[in-house]
Amino acid sequence: MQDHQILKDKTIIVTGAATGIGQAFSIAASSYGAKIVVADMNPGDKTVQLIKSSGGEAIYTKVDVSDEESTKSMAKAAIDWTGRIDGLINNAAYFREVKLTPFEEIKMETWDRIFDVNVKGIWQCCKSVIPSMREIGGGSIINISSVVAVAGQPGYLHYVATKGAVLAMTKGLAKECGVDNVRVNTIAPGFVITDATKNRPIEWQQNFLKARAMSREQRPEDLVGTAVYLLSDLSAFVSGQTHVVDGGHIMY
Numbered sequence: 482m483q484d485h486q487i488l489k490d491k492t493i494i495v496t497g498a499a500t501g502i503g504q505a506f507s508i509a510a511s512s513y514g515a516k517i518v519v520a521d522m523n524p525g526d527k528t529v530q531l532i533k534s535s536g537g538e539a540i541y542t543k544v545d546v547s548d549e550e551s552t553k554s555m556a557k558a559a560i561d562w563t564g565r566i567d568g569l570i571n572n573a574a575y576f577r578e579v580k581l582t583p584f585e586e587i588k589m590e591t592w593d594r595i596f597d598v599n600v601k602g603i604w605q606c607c608k609s610v611i612p613s614m615r616e617i618g619g620g621s622i623i624n625i626s627s628v629v630a631v632a633g634q635p636g637y638l639h640y641v642a643t644k645g646a647v648l649a650m651t652k653g654l655a656k657e658c659g660v661d662n663v664r665v666n667t668i669a670p671g672f673v674i675t676d677a678t679k680n681r682p683i684e685w686q687q688n689f690l691k692a693r694a695m696s697r698e699q700r701p702e703d704l705v706g707t708a709v710y711l712l713s714d715l716s717a718f719v720s721g722q723t724h725v726v727d728g729g730h731i732m733y
């Protein structure tokens with residue numbers, strides 16, 4: 482537990498929180514006092530257990546972010562638990578499954594599925610939680626994009642396109658919801674070592690490393706400070722921004 486409980490009394494939903502970066506966001510937000518709804522299509526018990534064993538509070542709810550009814554149930558689980566939703570991290574993504582593929586060879590069904598999860602999914606989650614944020618006088622949403630949306634990446638056109646859409650959705654939503662004191666920001670991570678990326682080609686990882694100002698691997702923990710800041714009232718007048726956290730690869 483951190484001394485400064487800057488997220489005390491806030492209920493925060495983290496999608497894709499069963500593992501990787503979403504799990505790191507959940508643990509960090511909990512350590513600053515937030516109650517965490519671990520939302521994932523896969524079991525999130527490990528994340529809940531890690532939070533509880535450090536003295537935090539968390540529940541797991543199963544969600545498929547691409548399904549409207551499922552995201553409504555996710556929001557209901559949060560409201561039933563604490564009566565409010567202060568924050569949402571849209572972190573779940575069709576990512577681990579992405580195969581490097583020349584753009585002409587991407588299958589139509591893969592293109593549709595990745596847009597369903599990475600773009601429509603964020604829209605559905607926002608639709609489901611923003612009414613509660615409006616009721617309590619505001620909230621903070623963080624959408625997880627990627628450095629590839631800014632820098633491009635060969636063989637990843639479908640994924641790059643979805644993460645570019647995330648940047649644009651952040652700006653559109655921020656303009657539309659600012660009147661309700663709902664802030665919307667993007668975090669764009671660099672290449673981060675997680676279970677999802679550990680089998681990516683080694684030369685690929687090395688290229689990212691060479692391009693960085695800070696010459697070391699990026700870990701999920703490198704992203705959490707920015708997320709905690711954006712969820713907290715310390716960033717009360719920050720909205721619509723892209724926060725690239727990649728050790729100084731892209732200087733944006």
Ligand SMILES: NC(=O)c1ccc[n+]([C@@H]2O[C@H](COP(=O)([O-])OP(=O)(O)OC[C@H]3O[C@@H](n4cnc5c(N)ncnc54)[C@H](O)[C@@H]3O)[C@@H](O)[C@H]2O)c1
Binds near residue numbers: 503544574669
């Ligand atoms: N790891 C990286 O290098 C990197 C770089 C830039 C951006 N990102 C982004 O960060 C986020 C997390 O990446 P990660 O490396 O932790 O990946 P990960 O595969 O470990 O985590 C993704 C999580 O999302 C969940 N998920 C997938 N589809 C879902 C759905 N339809 N509904 C609900 N949950 C679903 C998965 O079960 C998983 O727990 C993703 O948005 C990814 O695009 C990752």
